[in-house]
Amino acid sequence: MAGTTPAWRHWIGEFLGLLIGLAALITVFGLTTDHFLSGTHLRTIANQIPSAVLVATGMTCVLILGQIDLSVGSVLGFAGAMLGVAMTRWHLPLPLAVALALAVGAICGAFNGLVSMRWRLPTFIVTLGMLEMARGAAHAVTGSQTQYIGSAVGRLADASILGFSLPFLVALVVVVATHILMVKTVFGRYTVAIGTNEEAARLSGIDPRGVKLSVFIGTGVLSALAAVIDTSRFQAANPNAGLGLELNAIAAAVIGGTSLMGGRGSVLRTFLGVVIIAVLNSGLAAIGAKDEIKRLITGAVIIAAVIVDVYRQRGVRRPA
Amino acid sequence: MSPAPAPSHPAPVVRLRGVGKTYATRVLDGIDLDLFPGEVHALVGENGAGKSTLCRILSGLTPATDGGMELNGQPYRPRSKRDGEGAGVHMVMQELNLIGTLSVAENIFLDHLPHRAGWIDFPKLYQRATEVLDRIGMRDLDPRTTVDQLGVGPQQMVEIAASLWRQCRILILDEPTAALTEPEVKQLFEQIRNLRAAGVAILYISHRLEEIRQIADRISILRDGRLVGTQPAASLTLDEIVRRMVGRELGAESFAEGRTAGAVALSVRHLRRGHQVRDVSFDAHRGEILGFAGLMGSGRTETMRAIFGADQPDAGDVFLHGNSQPSRFRSPREAVQSGLALLNEDRKAQGLFLSLGIRENLTINALHRLSGFGGWLRRSDETSVVRSWIDKLAVRCHSPDQGIVELSGGNQQKVIVARWLFRDCDILIFDEPTRGVDIGARFEIYHLLADLAAQGKAVIVVSSDLLELMSLCDRIAVMSAGRLAATFRRGEWTQDKIMAAALSEHLAPTRATAASA
Numbered sequence: 001m002a003g004t005t006p007a008w009r010h011w012i013g014e015f016l017g018l019l020i021g022l023a024a025l026i027t028v029f030g031l032t033t034d035h036f037l038s039g040t041h042l043r044t045i046a047n048q049i050p051s052a053v054l055v056a057t058g059m060t061c062v063l064i065l066g067q068i069d070l071s072v073g074s075v076l077g078f079a080g081a082m083l084g085v086a087m088t089r090w091h092l093p094l095p096l097a098v099a100l101a102l103a104v105g106a107i108c109g110a111f112n113g114l115v116s117m118r119w120r121l122p123t124f125i126v127t128l129g130m131l132e133m134a135r136g137a138a139h140a141v142t143g144s145q146t147q148y149i150g151s152a153v154g155r156l157a158d159a160s161i162l163g164f165s166l167p168f169l170v171a172l173v174v175v176v177a178t179h180i181l182m183v184k185t186v187f188g189r190y191t192v193a194i195g196t197n198e199e200a201a202r203l204s205g206i207d208p209r210g211v212k213l214s215v216f217i218g219t220g221v222l223s224a225l226a227a228v229i230d231t232s233r234f235q236a237a238n239p240n241a242g243l244g245l246e247l248n249a250i251a252a253a254v255i256g257g258t259s260l261m262g263g264r265g266s267v268l269r270t271f272l273g274v275v276i277i278a279v280l281n282s283g284l285a286a287i288g289a290k291d292e293i294k295r296l297i298t299g300a301v302i303i304a305a306v307i308v309d310v311y312r313q314r315g316v317r318r319p320a
Numbered sequence: 321m322s323p324a325p326a327p328s329h330p331a332p333v334v335r336l337r338g339v340g341k342t343y344a345t346r347v348l349d350g351i352d353l354d355l356f357p358g359e360v361h362a363l364v365g366e367n368g369a370g371k372s373t374l375c376r377i378l379s380g381l382t383p384a385t386d387g388g389m390e391l392n393g394q395p396y397r398p399r400s401k402r403d404g405e406g407a408g409v410h411m412v413m414q415e416l417n418l419i420g421t422l423s424v425a426e427n428i429f430l431d432h433l434p435h436r437a438g439w440i441d442f443p444k445l446y447q448r449a450t451e452v453l454d455r456i457g458m459r460d461l462d463p464r465t466t467v468d469q470l471g472v473g474p475q476q477m478v479e480i481a482a483s484l485w486r487q488c489r490i491l492i493l494d495e496p497t498a499a500l501t502e503p504e505v506k507q508l509f510e511q512i513r514n515l516r517a518a519g520v521a522i523l524y525i526s527h528r529l530e531e532i533r534q535i536a537d538r539i540s541i542l543r544d545g546r547l548v549g550t551q552p553a554a555s556l557t558l559d560e561i562v563r564r565m566v567g568r569e570l571g572a573e574s575f576a577e578g579r580t581a582g583a584v585a586l587s588v589r590h591l592r593r594g595h596q597v598r599d600v601s602f603d604a605h606r607g608e609i610l611g612f613a614g615l616m617g618s619g620r621t622e623t624m625r626a627i628f629g630a631d632q633p634d635a636g637d638v639f640l641h642g643n644s645q646p647s648r649f650r651s652p653r654e655a656v657q658s659g660l661a662l663l664n665e666d667r668k669a670q671g672l673f674l675s676l677g678i679r680e681n682l683t684i685n686a687l688h689r690l691s692g693f694g695g696w697l698r699r700s701d702e703t704s705v706v707r708s709w710i711d712k713l714a715v716r717c718h719s720p721d722q723g724i725v726e727l728s729g730g731n732q733q734k735v736i737v738a739r740w741l742f743r744d745c746d747i748l749i750f751d752e753p754t755r756g757v758d759i760g761a762r763f764e765i766y767h768l769l770a771d772l773a774a775q776g777k778a779v780i781v782v783s784s785d786l787l788e789l790m791s792l793c794d795r796i797a798v799m800s801a802g803r804l805a806a807t808f809r810r811g812e813w814t815q816d817k818i819m820a821a822a823l824s825e826h827l828a829p830t831r832a833t834a835a836s837a
Contacts, residue, residue, distance in 0.1 A: 186687040186695035193684050196673040203630055203670050204685040204739065205656030263675050 017308055018256065018272040022279065029283030036286050046164070047157075047233070049278045050171035051076070051226035052248060053271055057178050058219030059249035060270040064182065065215050066195035066262025067116075067123040071130035072223045072249055074138065075108045076242030080227035081138040084147030084237025094152060102224045108134055109220020113213040123216075131246070138239040147237040157232035167229040174222065179267040191215060195262030251298075252277055255305040257312070276301075333357045333521050334378070334396070334409075334490060339387035341373050348373050348545045351387065355490060355521040360512060362524045362532040362553065365542030365565055366730070366760050371525050374542070375492050378523070379411035380404030408489035412479050412496060418467045425449035425463035428482045452485045455514075457507045472499035473616045480508070484515070491515060492523045497531060498755055501615045501784065502819070509535050527757070529558050530787070541565055565760075575609075575770040575792045576810055582606035584642055585778035586660075586747050588627060591636030596622040598802035600636070604747065604778045609769060611793035612782040614822050619802040620782045621665050624749050628662040629655045640747070656685060661745035663736060665752045665782070667729070671736045677721040679706045681735050686743045709738040714764060730757035737765060741772070748772060749780040754788060766792055786815055801825035 030037040055072045062069045079101040086097035108130060116126040159166040182188035194201045194208045202208055223242075231237045250260075255273035258265030280301060284294045332354035341348040348370040355361055363371050376382040378389070380398025389396045391407055398404040401411070418427045425445050426433065434444045449463035458477050467475060476499055483491060493512075497505045512522055512535060526532055532539060532553070539556055541548040541564045548564050586604040591597055596619040604610045612620045626633040629649030637646035640658060649655040652662070664670040673681050683690060683702055690702045706720040713734040717727060724732055733753070740748060750769065754762045769792060773779045783789050789796050790813065797807045798821035806821035 184697055184699075186691045186697060189680065189684070189687060189697065192676065193673050193680065196675050197669075199670050200673060201684070203628075203652050203662065203664060205653045205743075206685065207651060207653045263673070 013312075014266065014269065015272065017312060018269060018276065021305070022272060022276050025276065025279050025283060029279070029286060033283070033286045036283060041282070041286075043163075043165075045275075045278050045282050046168050048282075049274055050165075050167035051230045051233075051242075052245070052252065052278070053171040053274050054174055054222045054226040054229070055242075055245055056249040056252040056270050056274050057175055057267050058222035059246070060253045060256070060258050060265050060267050061178065061182065061191065061215050062123075062219050063250075063253055063258045063260060064195045064262065064265040065191050065212060066198065067212070067215075068127065068250075068260075069109075069112060069123065069216065069219050070127040070246045071108060071112060071134055072219065073242035073245030074131045074134035075105055075220055075223040076227045076230070076245060077138040077239055078108065078134040078141075078227075079104045079224035080231045080237040080241045081142045081147070081239050083153070083228060083231050084149055085141050087149050087153060088147045094156075097153075098228050101228055102221055105220040105222070105224025105227070106217050107220070108223075109217040110213065112220070113216035117209055117212060135239075135243075138241075142237065142239045144239055146239070148235070149231065149237065150235055153232045154235040155232075157229065167233070170225070170229070174225075175267055175271045182267060187211065187214070192263055195264075197263075248277065251302050255302060257309045273305075276305075331356075331393070333392060335390040336378075337388050337390075339374070339377060339384045339389065341370075341377060341382065342385045346545060348377070348384075351547050353540060353547065353550065355523060357489070357519045357521050358516050359537045360516055360522045360524055360535050362526065362536035362539045363542065364526070364529065364532060364539060364561060369542040369565070370545040371542055372494065372728075373545075375411055375494055375523065375525065378404070378490075379409055379492055381411075405486065408487055409492070410483035410486060410488045410490070411492035411494065412476070412483055413494050418475055418479060420468035421466065423464050423466055424453070424461060424470070424478050427467055427478055428452055428463075428485065430482070448485075452481050456481050456484060456511045471617050473501055473504045476500060477504065477508070480511070484511075488515075488520060490521045490523065492525075494525045495527065496524070497526060497528060499616070499784075504616070505531065527762075528785070529561055532561075533558065575766045576794055579607050579770070579774045579794075581608040581794060582776060585640070586627075586780075587639040587642075588623075589637045589639070589646075591623060591626055591638070592634045593622060593626045593631060594634065596802050597626055597633065600799075600802075600804050602797055602804060602807065604780055606746075606776045606778050607773055608794040609773045609779040609781055609792055611789035611796040612780065612799060613784075613786060613789055613796050613818050614799035614805075616784070618799040618822065620799050621751055622802075623799070624662060624751055624780070624782060627655075628652055628660055628749065630662065656743065656745065659746045661740040661743060661748045663740055663748070663750045663753055665755070667732060667736065667755070672724055672732060674725050675723070677723055678710070678715070678717060678727070678735055679703070679720045681724050682706050682709060682739050682742065685739065689742075705742065709735075709742060713738055713768070714761075729755075730761040733757050734761060734765070737768065741768070746776075747778045747780075749782070751782045752784065753781060754783070754785070762788075786818060790815075798822050 026037070035041055055076065059069060059072060082104045083097050083101040086092040086100050087094070092100070112123065112127050112130055115121065116123045157165060157167055161169060182191060190201070190206055190211045193206065194211055198208055227241065230241055252273035253265060253270045254260070255276055256266060256269030258270060277298065280298060281294060284297060289297070334355040336351055336353040339348065339351040340346070351374060363374065365371050373382065377384045380401050380403045383399065396407060398407065398409070419430070428449050429445060434441045434448065446463045453459065453461050453463060456477060458474070458481070461474060467478065470478070476496060480496065496508060500508060515522060524532070524536060536553040538550055539553050539561065540550040541561065543565060583606055584603045585606045589601045591600045598619070600623050614620050622631065625631045627638055629651050632650070638648065640647050647658060649658070668674065673684070679702060683705065687697065690705065691697050703720055710717060710720060715727070715731050715734045717731065724735060727735070737753065753769070754765055757765065769779055769781065781789065781792060793810070795807055795809050796813055796818060798805045798818055800822050803825055805824045808817065
């Protein structure tokens with residue numbers, strides 16, 4: 001408990017539990033199936049997670065702020081739908097269509113932030129409304145039809161550098177950049193402070209509104225970016241894309257030790273949370289578990305991870 | 321040291337032998353303490369001396385690391401607060417434990433609501449609550465009132481009422497008067513004396529030594545986790561108590577010498593907000609400390625919040641540094657940017673970031689001074705700033721990154737004071753700056769405030785502690801029912817004059833209603 005704990009020990013304390021859990025999962029699935037540890041399979045997992053990583057990153061920031069954004073999955077669906085419609089019907093060039101999709105995400109996020117602040121509504125309510133509205137909008141613009149775009153959009157997901165797909169690298173960069181933003185900058189410090197005690201932050205002279213608005217816009221943009229990646233991967237925009245993703249994102253954040261009460265969380269640990277869920281899902285599929293069993297086990301893992309985190313927090317605060 | 325005998329009572333109700341507690345460090349060591357039925361036993365000591373830990377152990381909130389306790393000759397090892405309460409040990413804590421959305425009556429009887437087949441029997445509940453409130457002299461309080469609607473003082477009385485009706489043999493009061501006005505304190509003391517007469521043992525913690533001299537039979541002094549001694553209250557002078565608490569001499573210092581008031585820094589004119597701020601006008605000068613006295617609910621805090629932009633005033637103007645243009649702050653942020661600082665009354669709810677460290681709590685509103693391009697924080701600069709403030713204010717901690725919750729109340733307050741000092745504001749409003757702060761730390765904060773005034777800053781101090789204001793201030797403004805009743809210069813004031821001014825609006829109700837109509 002000395003104040004001069006070396007940085008590396010702090011670092012290990014933060015990540016050790018998650019890494020052990022991940023290693024245990026990989027070991028178990030590696031031993032029980034033939035091809036789980038093969039390069040192709042691991043690469044498949046890596047290619048599946050980028051959109052979940054981006055959405056969970058945004059969600060983590062919102063949770064640290066002491067708020068919640070239930071609309072991330074629907075915003076992903078809406079932004080993807082706009083991307084599809086822009087390319088198939090309006091024949092916009094790819095960069096313009098992507099910019100449009102990102103703008104849609106930003107607008108949805110701004111709506112969440114502005115409405116909840118102007119009328120002092122809980123973000124739970126406002127984003128629940130946005131969850132319905134954005135999904136409705138996605139169906140409206142596409143006429144509830146999946147928009148098949150083809151290889152024009154597919155080249156984004158197919159591109160790869162040093163064996164990693166472009167989306168995976170984008171997600172990694174976003175995770176690292178967001179982590180640095182939260183840990184090393186004034187903006188991140190404000191986010192944590194507001195999430196811990198908004199009134200104290202306001203009375204000490206911080207304007208929480210700018211920070212809140214930025215975080216919600218950022219989360220909207222990340223959902224839209226996830227939409228671009230998913231659309232590119234499937235070469236099609238499905239108005240039902242991202243259905244229920246908000247709960248996955250919250251699960252990943254919570255596995256990574258993010259507090260739903262605000263003020264505590266780490267984007268890097270959320271990333272590990274996403275990876276753990278992905279490995280678990282894909283491993284369970286590999287051993288032939290049925291969907292209902294997968295859901296049972298995934299749910300149990302979420303709860304177990306939080307229980308472990310409770311003990312970890314106790315240990316950090318005060319040796320009992 | 322063996323405890324001094326309490327003459328009239330042969331057997332102690334509680335006996336502590338060698339009680340100790342170790343968290344990360346040893347915070348309590350070898351405490352021997354006897355509590356006798358029918359005595360008021362005061363526990364004094366600086367913040368961090370171990371008073372609260374001792375109470376937590378006694379009430380069952382925290383287990384002792386070593387030593388033993390006996391209750392009526394039987395081993396007593398409470399494992400929870402409920403255990404302790406079952407054995408008749410009740411504690412009223414510094415931080416209130418009431419449920420704001422429930423009524424006074426429901427709070428008092430929360431775990432023993434009278435019911436029929438699961439339905440709360442409200443008539444019976446209210447009748448019982450009225451009886452209990454009656455017993456503590458709170459006849460006027462309607463038990464159906466929602467607790468949120470009460471001020472801190474009445475809330476505290478409700479909490480005390482909640483422990484009184486239970487079969488309470490030992491009552492622990494942790495800073496019960498910190499938020500009470502003088503009449504409320506008198507009422508409380510009357511109740512304490514009644515309980516004492518009924519044979520209850522009362523363990524009384526307070527930083528207000530004057531009060532302890534009034535109410536306590538015996539005094540135990542803690543210093544750095546050890547019991548310095550237990551003595552009959554009559555045998556100790558104030559100076560002696562302070563000396564033994566601090567372990568060094570504290571002279572009678574005045575904090576108002578060697579400075580002269582300069583130009584007007586802050587002018588408030590005809591400020592109004594609801595019923596609580598009614599046409600308040602005053603000037604605060606550079607180089608002076610202006611005190612605000614008044615009863616609870618006299619509108620001092622509300623006045624300061626309206627000036628600061630924390631609440632929007634209905635009318636009135638604020639002028640800075642003699643400007644003819646009024647400044648109206650729509651948010652605290654604008655006020656802070658214009659050089660105003662407000663140190664809030666309610667530390668936990670409005671001041672602290674409880675789950676963060678000293679570092680984050682200290683630098684939060686001056687990060688622009690510690691960051692470069694893109695808001696990039698210069699962490700090592702921040703560390704040295706935080707360390708220097710820890711040294712300057714003698715904050716007791718082992719690292720700049722220690723959790724703020726781990727600090728004692730006084731040390732937390734020091735960190736918040738440091739926050740505003742580091743922000744370098746030139747008009748500083750301190751609302752109850754020493755609430756729950758021990759004597760040694762108080763004096764340091766007084767010195768700091770005096771230094772700030774001497775440096776030419778305008779300092780405003782709102783306090784319920786008259787002696788504090790009288791030793792600190794150059795002028796004292798007295799508020800009464802939302803109005804500024806009087807302003808006294810040093811030398812003009814007496815305690816009686818100030819109290820009379822504080823009560824003036826209450827004694828002349830016709831004038832108050834006529835003026836507000």
